[in-house]
Amino acid sequence: MMALESQAPHWEWYYIALYFFIGGVSAGAYFIGSLIELLGYEKHREVSKAAYRIAFPLICITPVLLIADLGRPERFWHLFFSNGPGSIYTNHTSPLSVGTWALLVYSGMSFLSFLNVQVEDGRLALPALKKVHEMFSRLPHKVYAAIGSFFGFFVAGYTGVLLNTTARPLWAGTDPWIGALFIVSAASTGAAAIALVMARRQALAPDTARSLQTFEQPVMIAELAIIVVMLAVAGRYAVPLLTGLSGVLFLGGAVLLGLLVPLGRQFMARAGTAERDGGVIITSAFILAGSAFLRIALVQAGQS
Numbered sequence: 001m002m003a004l005e006s007q008a009p010h011w012e013w014y015y016i017a018l019y020f021f022i023g024g025v026s027a028g029a030y031f032i033g034s035l036i037e038l039l040g041y042e043k044h045r046e047v048s049k050a051a052y053r054i055a056f057p058l059i060c061i062t063p064v065l066l067i068a069d070l071g072r073p074e075r076f077w078h079l080f081f082s083n084g085p086g087s088i089y090t091n092h093t094s095p096l097s098v099g100t101w102a103l104l105v106y107s108g109m110s111f112l113s114f115l116n117v118q119v120e121d122g123r124l125a126l127p128a129l130k131k132v133h134e135m136f137s138r139l140p141h142k143v144y145a146a147i148g149s150f151f152g153f154f155v156a157g158y159t160g161v162l163l164n165t166t167a168r169p170l171w172a173g174t175d176p177w178i179g180a181l182f183i184v185s186a187a188s189t190g191a192a193a194i195a196l197v198m199a200r201r202q203a204l205a206p207d208t209a210r211s212l213q214t215f216e217q218p219v220m221i222a223e224l225a226i227i228v229v230m231l232a233v234a235g236r237y238a239v240p241l242l243t244g245l246s247g248v249l250f251l252g253g254a255v256l257l258g259l260l261v262p263l264g265r266q267f268m269a270r271a272g273t274a275e276r277d278g279g280v281i282i283t284s285a286f287i288l289a290g291s292a293f294l295r296i297a298l299v300q301a302g303q304s
Contacts, residue, residue: 015069017295027152028190030055034145056114099158109148156186177230196284199277240304250297258290
């Protein structure tokens with residue numbers, strides 16, 4: 001597995017790019033939920049609960065994608081451990097291994113937060129899960145919210161770092177900007193996922209919609225700025241990202257559909273008001289689709 005960091009890998013977008021995307025949405029949603037909890041914003045408790053409902057189920061999908069991409073599922077344990085002559089050890093110098101351990105910690109913290117929401121909503125009926133909740137009930141929720149938030153954003157960012165540490169010119173030539181791009185993208189998609197879920201359930205109050213929109217706008221502007229810097233740093237190595245199918249996905253999907261259109265829709269709304277549920281659903285869908293296109297384009301173009 002260490003060859004993934006020293007040699008040029010070949011990854012299928014439908015496994016790795018979707019792993020990057022889904023993990024980012026989960027981490028971004030969890031960060032927003034934990035931030036609300038840590039700051040004690042009780043009036044936005046429903047946002048925090050929605051975030052935790054999203055984060056854990058999504059992160060459960062990512063190991064399936066990782067295992068599928070390995071081609072040999074029985075070797076999944078190599079993501080956690082390396083084996084040398086007569087020994088098995090954890091490889092702290094491997095971004096892939098470190099990221100997998102971070103994913104494990106984050107998954108555990110997001111599970112506890114998800115469990116708390118189920119108990120709070122009175123939906124927990126399985127005795128085994130009740131015992132798990134009782135076991136951790138003495139630990140303040142804010143403790144594992146803080147731990148989960150840190151490791152969640154580590155997971156979101158390390159996927160970009162993983163690309164930057166490979167031998168592919170586009171990825172290596174944009175170090176460290178893909179990691180930064182993935183972090184801000186996770187933040188915007190996390191907010192979009194929360195808004196989308198709450199709007200579909202007709203549980204998105206106007207002030208909550210405005211708060212999420214206020215969070216999204218500077219993050220998406222920062223995302224655009226990082227993209228500009230990344231392309232400038234990449235120079236001629238950015239050509240595969242700007243041409244062909246990857247160019248359509250990147251410029252048309254990620255930049256136009258995923259960033260410029262949502263920003264335009266939000267800025268065109270009347271001052272001081274948020275979009276209605278239907279508008280929130282459309283805008284959030286654009287942001288999420290653009291984030292997926294961004295990762296697909298980067299994975300595909302980097303291997304051209």
